[in-house]
Amino acid sequence: MGSGGGARPEVSGIEPVQKQFGRTAAAYVESATHARGEDLDRIVALATEHGGERVVDVGTGVGHTLRRVAPSFRGAVGVDATREMLEAGVGVLAGAGVTNALLVQANAAALPIASGAADVVTSRLAAHHFVDAAGAFREIARILRPGGLFVLVDNYAPDEAELQRFINQLETLRDPSHVRNHTVAGWRKLLERSGMRTTVDSDAVTKLTTEDWLERSQTPADRAEEVRRRLRTAPPSAVDAFQITPTTFAVRKLILLGRT
Numbered sequence: 001m002g003s004g005g006g007a008r009p010e011v012s013g014i015e016p017v018q019k020q021f022g023r024t025a026a027a028y029v030e031s032a033t034h035a036r037g038e039d040l041d042r043i044v045a046l047a048t049e050h051g052g053e054r055v056v057d058v059g060t061g062v063g064h065t066l067r068r069v070a071p072s073f074r075g076a077v078g079v080d081a082t083r084e085m086l087e088a089g090v091g092v093l094a095g096a097g098v099t100n101a102l103l104v105q106a107n108a109a110a111l112p113i114a115s116g117a118a119d120v121v122t123s124r125l126a127a128h129h130f131v132d133a134a135g136a137f138r139e140i141a142r143i144l145r146p147g148g149l150f151v152l153v154d155n156y157a158p159d160e161a162e163l164q165r166f167i168n169q170l171e172t173l174r175d176p177s178h179v180r181n182h183t184v185a186g187w188r189k190l191l192e193r194s195g196m197r198t199t200v201d202s203d204a205v206t207k208l209t210t211e212d213w214l215e216r217s218q219t220p221a222d223r224a225e226e227v228r229r230r231l232r233t234a235p236p237s238a239v240d241a242f243q244i245t246p247t248t249f250a251v252r253k254l255i256l257l258g259r260t
Helices: 013-031 038-050 064-072 082-093 133-143 161-174 184-193 210-217 221-232 235-239
Strands: 055-060 075-081 101-103 119-125 144-156 199-208 247-259
Touching: 038 064, 038 075, 038 144, 038 199, 038 247, 055 064, 055 133, 055 184, 064 119, 064 184, 075 082, 082 101, 082 210, 082 235, 101 119, 133 184, 133 247, 144 199, 161 210, 161 221, 161 235, 184 199, 184 235, 184 247, 199 210, 210 221
Parallel strands: 055 075, 055 119, 075 101, 119 144
Antiparallel strands: 144 247, 199 247
16 A cells, blocks of 8 residues: 555654553553454454455554454555554564564554555554544545445543543553543544544443553553552542442443444
């Protein structure tokens, strides 16, 4: 897949993402949350059922989604803003015997891919880090051919404003590259404004062990302690919504489909 008609504009503001994932890339190679899961199996099923020749994974990280979907297509591209994540992804793909995938460093809001070049685009557990999610989804709509499929998997926040603040502040304390877990309606609106038609495929609960979650992001000690304090002192509504226990909590995860 070649570049689409001239240079794409540079988009600023991704330095926190590159800094965060540059130093934590190795942890994501072994992260069970990212390396496997029913949502990953579902992405593969949806992409394979749709078919076509080319798939693009946006925010590919270390390539866990790409290694699973690439074998179903003639050509595959993984795009990520962080060089260290892509370097780790080379090993992930090689270990899985994937030989038809290309890894490209680029911003999600400025994809170096020709318009209408992709049959399927995937993005798993990445969009909550997109500084310009609206711009990224416009780019995804641009590179999809007519009749193409976009499979978005990401965490979502409850509709209540207090609970939205709680989870997004917690996520940002843990990882400053976090931008926002949108509500289901918020995610849908972003895709629809890009010109895609949306349907909710499914949602699920992801159970997280607090200390593993903090260790994976290498959260500094003072911020990690503040995360623990907020979980310990969470209001009853948050305890119920996020299933908070002394050692674990849970977030909701959505599979959203966009069609061009």
